Amino acid sequence: MTVTAAGVVRITAERKERASLALRLVRSEIFAAIASPVLILATWELLVGVGLLDSRFFPAPSSVVIALFDLIQSGQLFVDIGWTVLRVVIGTLLGAIPGLVFGVLLGLSQIARAFVLPAINALYPIPKIAMFPLVMMIFGIGETSKWIIVAIAVFFQMFFSTLAGVVNIEKIYLDVASNFKASRWQTYRTIAVPGALPFIFTGLQLGLGMALIVVIIAENFGTQVGIGYLIWRSWQVFEVRDMYVGLVVVAALGYGFQLLLQQVQRRIIPWKAQGGT
């Protein structure tokens, strides 16, 4: 912008100088996002190297990477991952489907809500893992009890999210369905479920987070495989580097689940893709 002598203001296009490639890289957000963990890991490595950090509890990142490669090479890591993922998937299906069904049914019926909700509200505050001993008494210490405890954890998240989603559907959509003489089943299918889908996905997201927590603890009991088992066994034999491998893998699993869900969500809820209602 230049002001000429006569007092005229001229607004012209800005001429941007292109910075050098290196400079733009350093300034980019991606670089900043990568730089911080790299910096932390490097500092950690250094502090262990000079003996300021106790490697019995905080082994050098490089030694954890070596432990990771050992576990990959032996094939054991993939077996553990496979079992944990399987338990999470089966348990999630067992919990999410009833959670969805109950959420939709209760969402559209005030009387059913009044009847069932007190019981569910009474159970909800119990930390789900506290029910695990009872679940093991009933279903034994094998796979079934792990599926069930994951299912219980997922059920509550899914149920409450779906319920909230259905209750929050704008009344006018139900009026339209009623004016078009939609049957009860058609109302569930065309209004309640699609209208609540954004909430249902939130429920699934929270549920998978809970599932991972629960499965890791449950894998301390009655099994010789799974990432949880890897972590617990490392604690018993004081193999701290394997324990770190377990932690890294759990983090990656959790992240992977969320990424996968986001992809599915983008497919299934296209009307949400560009913002909007």
Place this chain on the structure above:
Amino acid sequence: MQGSATTDPAGDRGVKIRISNLGKVFSLGDSTVDAITDVNLEVRTGEFICIVGPSGCGKTTLLRILAELEVPSRGEVVIARADPAAPLTSMIFQETSIFPWMTVRDNVAYGLRLRHVADDQVARTVDHFIRLAGLERFADAYPHQLSGGMKQRTSVARAFSNDPEILLMDEPFAALDEQNKALLQEELLRIWSETRKTVVFITHSIDEALVLGDRIVVMSRRPGTLKAEFKVEFPRPRRVYDLKADPAFGQLSRKIWTLLREEVVP
């Protein structure tokens, strides 16, 4: 509400809807509010009737009773039903009522799909009304990608494609800007002239009622009841701005306003 299935001896100009002594009371906690009281009205088959009234006069309640979304407290509505198997009413709402999770095409197909109409017939009907409503380019769009005018066009197309005997419209264009309103009014008239369905149209705009209706019924303030009625005899097809330039339009508009004014002034 019971639709009596008598066929109409008077042909297509017989009475389609007979409303007698209709009243609706809402209870709010301990107190009750009379929304409408003693409404008596006959609507003829194929007639486009406009109900004008001040806001809060209960005109939406009247329409919701006709749509079977509310149950009357007093009186009755008798509707002459031509085909008991076909849908009786479709309502077009004031606010956005098209489903955000369906494309324009699926929204327009909604009523037909609920009735399990064969796929090829659904496609034909939906294409027809999408074209009539000027929505071809947006057929596969989702509502969040549409302007307000396009959303209401979809709503109109959804109601017409369901092929009901009666269309109920609750200020469908109230939220639109002047230009879009005029455009949609003309398009509504064009679509309506193809089908000549019985229409009950509610509005607070006298001009809109004059542009669209064969007859205008003026409602009093709450508890709403019918106060007067006017025949609107402008020839069809009507064009909104040609009509507004007609001196007779202005005179009739003033006459109705004089009457309505008493109801609006507190």
